[in-house]
Amino acid sequence: MVMPPLPPVLADWREAPRVRALNDRPLGADSRYVLCWLQQALRARDNPVIDAAVRLGNALRLPVLVYHGVREDYPYASDRLHRFILGASLDLGAGCEARGIAFVRHVDRQEQRERGLVHRLGTDAAAIVAEDQPTFVARWQADRVARRAAVPIYVVNAACLVPPSVIGDNVRGRSGFLRQHEPERATWSKAGDEAPDVSRYDGPLPFDPDQLESAGIDALVASLAIDHTLPPSDMHPPGRAAAMTRLARLMKEVLPGYASARNDATRPEGASGLSPYLHFGVLGPREVMAAVADARAGGTHKAKFADELLGWREWFHYQARGLARPEQYGRVAEWARRTLAEHADDARPDAEPLAAMLRGETRDETWNACQRQFLVHGWMHNNLRMYWGKRIIAMTPDPETAWATACYLNDRLSLDGRDPATYGNMAAMFGGSPGDRDRPVYGRVATRGDGSTRNREQGATWLAAALQPPAVSVPDPLPGDAYLAGAWPAKT
Template structure:
């Protein structure tokens, strides 16, 4: 049984974003409303915080924002840890500016804490979490909601239009667009931020880390002291935190958007794509803020429309889809016809002799694949136009389609700053089952459409660009004995 929405949230204009996760009531004896952020790492225009303040104000209680960074989430590495801690530092500073207490803890040698969220929840009136449909943020929220003896409420912070207002049963991207587009203007207007009644300065069950006061060197030291994968280094391309997100937004409206409709699909152009996906994945910036800037920008309508289609139609479609699946990270989400035809060709001869190390390190016999993979290895991001080629090539480089799914998710999740996202699994699934079944059967792929590298190689400078991209000096992350199983990935 699930509890009804508490009255202060039921009457909120953003109520469709909020979903009770358990049957427990709000506890009047709580000392604060706990706002536990795993991925929506921003202090402003954050519906999770706004919902917490609204509930706290109605109860006469302060809000306590909590971010904990553990060492044992899948793929924890210098790259992901560093990006999250930089976002966390700005979260702390911007919460302080809003008059909200934000407490943080980073597990590391000699400073490990167990069950912090449960300990903090024990003194709360209610726990607000973000409503993420994939990966750790989903599994952990569900786990905490099942064990907590007070209300746990999930708030959608990732989408412009809350998926709940779209209704059930949308089965295609065209139907999604028809339902989604008319609702955008209404949801783009942020509700005014209300001040919190008070700042929590009471006792805590642990000694927090003061991320807000830390220098870059301090953050680096935290990452170095954590027991995580140190073989995946930070991306030199993506500056963490709000500085990076806002620079990215400036770059989008100033340099990218004016020609976006024509250049977005050209991987050889350094300013063709927005490169905002890492910031969107970690919620350092939200789609509302991005669309406000896009609307205000000087750019042709066709370019703004194209961008809105990527950010709002495609991204929010995959969020919507993931919500309908018990485990969006699992191979069985791929359409039955595609699994059938791929499995029928599982015995076909594969691309010669590629090992997991070759695939991971971008040292295969396929120059274009290596160019793609080295973007993941070095930059922690890959251009959109390369990703479909990359996903489909993995099908031919691995023993069978299920192994291909596991390897593609593994590489994307471990290396890409925007991995582990509803868009990760939705798009990898599309590289297996996107489009209609082909009439003719191809080796290995069966009726699944194949993809050439022509959209990059046939550009004027394409061959040279691919050659250089495939030979960029890249880090060589450790090679596992085998890629993680789905049981591990879906957190069961």
């Protein structure tokens, strides 16, 4: 497919490989602003989406209007997710205003519905600049707006250090990806915000924006028609300050021993806990890697961290970008789907009801302890996720239900869910490299034991950790998730 051209001010930009045009409409005439619509890149600085909008605005002599909206009806909307998103939104708004850029927000709710708000804001815009995100709703919503809008919509990658487009289109394996990705990293490590040279937008708006006060967010969230059985995470407070605290902890406590401690889930200093903040763009990989470069830690540890944050995370972003539906079971390797299908009718003595899985009350004590991290912290250690993900294949009636259940639990409970890393890792759990043995239920898909946690010195203490899970509501049956099925009503 031939991509519509970019205007020269974006085509000539050093960050141009991050940008694509989703339609070929002409720039709006007599417009009031350039609309910058943020969904997941919720940071005011080092944000290429905002910078692209500022560049375009400067060239057109128009101010930028940044818009962030949160709806009640996205799948699994909960106190946990809403609180995290709105906390980030608060700092995003303050940060935009500090840069001299107008920011408006809408929290959709019964007494204040604003349907089609992006479209309505777009009618006064010369162009819309949005995010290029391959999973969850951002891609659908941007495509939908692109079909409807009378003006151009440009989408910008803000999630990766190296824009996926510079890697080329047909890289199949991670080693081929790394061969291209590693030499590019230095080029894309330079940050620098674009400065608006047009006065802040102060004109009319088609709605009454929500001015959030930090103190008022809890009451607002409590009033919404969302899942109130899933509380916010104390481990991952919302907002920029919390992300910066985690970044400082990474530099001081985590990085100096990362390569050796990262697989030990019983040691809190083995993991940065940054994934929720990265998923919602509260901070970006460029900023994290700059901190890593400055940290006092050995080269092995820094290299291992870079392998996770850039080598794995950006590989999954790259993969997702090339898939029409990165979140669906069909992405699992063909050999793995075949072998799992051949064993779909095997007896499943480890099968568990959904309620027991969701609440972490199965017969598998280790799995329950993993699940409690999701329930209480909205996050799980990487090493545990591998055991957790593999075991779901044995706990559910067939491989497709296993995939749907794993995605459901991950996406509803985890603050970093619905990420390219979610479905990429899940596909690795359901596939990976074929083993030689053909086992019941798994066929040639590798299984995984819990020894890497249970047998640690602190394994017994970890297992006994007194995490009190919330009494989350249990769907009956597993929801035919509209999002996973591709049918979420993407009204914007």
